[in-house]
Amino acid sequence: MSETTATAANDRGFWGEANYPGIFGWIFSTDHKRIGLLYFWSVLTFFCVGVLLGLLLRLELFAPGETIMSAQTYNATFTLHGVIMIFLFIIPGIPAAFGNLIMPIQIGARDVSFPKLNLFSWWLYITGATLAVTSLFTGGGPPDTGWTFYVPFSAQTSTNVSLAAVAVFILGFSSILTGLNFVTTIHRLRTKGMTWMRIPLFTWSLYATAWIQILATPVIGITVALLFAERVLGTGLFDPAQGGDPIMFQHLFWIYSHPAVYIMVLPGMGVISDIIPVFSRKPAFGYKAIVVSSMAIAFAGSLVWAHHMYTSGISDMAVMIFSFLTFIVAIPSAIKVFNWLATLYEGSILLDPPLLYALSFILLFTIGGLSGLVLGAAAADVHVHDTYFVVGHFHFVMFGGTGMAFFAAMHYWLPKIYGRMYDKTVATVAWGVIIVGFLILYISMKVVGMMGMPRRYYDYVPEFTGLNQLATVGSWILAIGLILMFVNIIHGLFKGDPVEANPWGGASLEWQIPSPPPTENFGEEDPVVTHGPYDFKKAGIL
C-alpha cells in the first residue's frame, strides 16, 4: 500500500500515455478510462445546457401570462429540456461515464470486452446528440411535442420531429452497444477470485442495467422508426384515419421508457450501495438482498409500463393489473433503502462529500418514490395526472435520485481518475445549497400540482403565482449550488492536492491501484481477489 501511495503523487498513470497526439489521443482512444472521460465531459456539457433551459422555463413561470417567451417557444424549450436531460444526460450519465471509468477496474479487467465497439458507442452518442441539436435549427424548427413524442400530434406537427426521431434512434443504438459490452465484460473478464458474490454492488447494478438496455431499447428504436415512417412515408400505423391506434404508440413508447427509468436509476443505486459501506466502515448490510433486488427491479420494471397510460383510454383490466404490478416494484426499491440504512446503523460514519450526496439520494429518492406510489395507484393518479405533481415526482426520483448519485460518483471516483482532490469544505457547502434549492423548487411543484396546476403550459391562473415564484427562487438557489459544486470540483481536479491510492479507505479493486490508474489498470500480473468488496478487515483498512 505505502509504495503505491508514494508513487501516486508524481506518476500521471494513463494520462501520460496516448496513442495519438492531442485531442486524437482521446477521440480515437479505446482505453475504457479515456472513453469514460469523453462520456463524462460530453454528458456534463449537456447537463449544463439542460439546466439552463430549465432555468429559462422557471423564469417564464415566474408570473402568469407571457413573461419571457411565447407559448410556442415554451413548448420547444420544455421539449428540449426533456430530450437533453433524458437521452443525453441521465440515461448515459452514470453507466457510460462512471461505468466505463470504474467497472472494468472493479472486476480486475484491463478493459471492456469490445474496446473498439466502446469507442464506436461514444461516436454514436455524439452523432445522435449533434442531430438532436441540428433538429432545432433545420426543417420546421425545434420539436414541440415533449420528450415523449406522442402521436397523433408528433405525426402532424410541422416542426422537425423527424430528425429528432433519427437522433433518438441513434442514441438508443449507442446505449444498446454499451449494454452488450458491459454484460459480456462482466461475464468474461472477471479476474481470478472475482466470484459473482464478490462483485461490487456498483458493477452489479450496471449488469442489471445493461440487460434492460439490451432488451428494452430496441423497442424505442422501432417506435421512433415507425414515427419517422409515418411522417415521411405516410405509413400510418398509429393514424386512426388509416385504421391505426394512437394508444399503441404509447404502449410501445413506454415498453421502453418505463424500463428506461430503471436504466436511469439503477446505476445510481449502485453508486450509493458502493459509497455507504466505505463511509460507514462496515460491510454492506444484506449484500445478496441488494444484488437480488437489482435484478428484481430490472425484471419487474419491465412489467409496469402502462401505469403511464391510466388516463389514455386503456382497458380497466389493464389499469388494475398494471397498478398492482407497480406496487410490486416498490418492494425491491424499499429493500435497498432499508439495507442502506442498516449499513449506516452503528457504523463509524465519515461525513465526507460523497456520503453527503449519497444520503441526500436516500432522502430525496424515498420522497420521490413514495409520491410515485400515489401516481401508481390508479384512483389517485386520475386526479393528479398531467399536473405539476407529476413533474415534482419525477424530478425527485430523477434529479434527487440519479442526479445526486451522479454528483456522489463525481466526488467519490473522480479524485481516483484525476489523482487530485477537491476542497471538501466547499463541496459540503455546495451540497447544502443544492439541497435547500432543490427542496424549495420541487416541493413547491408538488404542492401546486396537488392544487391542480397542469403541466406543459407557459401560463397559469393567478392563484398559483406565489408557489410558482417560490419554485423559481428555488431554481436560482439550486443553480448557485450547482455552479459552486462544479467550479470546486473542476478546480480540484486540475489544481488540487495530489491524492493517494485509497483516499476514502475502500476495499474494492479500484482503490488498490495508483491514482490515477495506469493505462492497463494493473501491472504485469492480473490481480487475484481473496475477499469481498466491502471486507474492510481483510483488506487491511480496519
Place this chain on the structure above:
Amino acid sequence: MSEEHAHIVPYKTFAIVWIALLFLTGTTIAVAQYDLGAMNVWVALGIATVKAGLVVAVFMHMKHESILFKLSLLTALTMLAIFIGFTFLDVLYR
C-alpha cells in the same frame, strides 16, 4: 483455446436439418389450404416455432453452447412474450 471451440458439426447434420426445414415449409403451406378457424394462426406459429428451433439449435450451434447462452436466449424470448402478452391486457379488454 481448444476448449473454447465447439466441436465441428458434420455436413450431413446440416443437410438433414435443411431437408426437415423444407419439409416443414411444405407442411405449413399445405395446412394453410384448410380453414381451421381460430387455429390457423396457432398451427402456423407452431410450425414456425419448430423451424426456428431447428435453425437456432443446429445452424446457430445453440445446442453446443453453454447454459449462459441458453438462459440468455430464454430471457430475451420471455421478455418479448411479456411485452406482447401484457399489451393484450389492454387490447382484449378495451
Place this chain on the structure above:
Amino acid sequence: MSGHVHKDYIGAKFGMWLFLFTEILLFGGLFILYAVYLTRYPQEFISAGSELNVWFGGGNTMVLLTSSLFVAISITALRRGAKTLCLRLLGGTIACAVIFMVNKYFEWSAKISHGIYPGSEHLKELQPGEMVFFNIYYLTTGLHGLHVVIGAVLIAWSMFLIKSDKVNADDFVILENAGLYWHLVDLIWIFVFPLYYLILH
C-alpha cells in the same frame, strides 16, 4: 499464447448473441402491432392478406433456408481446411440474397402497380383494417429486406477476410458471427412468411 492478445471466442460470440436479441426485440415491436391489429381486424386482414402471393413468399422461404444451409456448412468447411469450398458456399449465400431481393422487387412492383403502397389513393379507398395490413406488411418486409442487405454485406466482408487468410481454420469467429446474423435474418422470415402469407387464406 506466443505474445498474442488473448482472443475471447466465447465472449465474441456472446456479444453477437446479445446483439441478435436486440434485433429480435426490434422486430418484436412490429410483431406486437401485427398481433394487436390482427385481433382487431381479423376479416380485413384475411381479405387484404389473400392478395399476397404465396409462391413469392414460399419461394423466398426456400431461398433463405438454403442460404442458411450454405452459411452453416461454410464454417465446417473452413475449419476442415476447405477454403475454396467455403468461399463458394458464401458466394452461394450472397447469390441467394440477391435472388431474395429480386423476388421482393417483383413482388413489391406488382403491388405498387396495382396502386397498393403507403399513402396511395387506392389504399385510402380500402377498409381501415386493410390499410393497416398493407402498411405493416410494407414496413415489416422492408425492414427485413434491409437486414438481408446488411447480412449480405457482412458475408461479403467475411469472404474478403477469408481470402486474405485473416479469417482461417483457427480464427473464424468473424465468419461465425456473420453467420449468426444471417441466420437471424432467416429466423425473422420464418415467422413473417406464415403470418403474412399463409394464415390469412
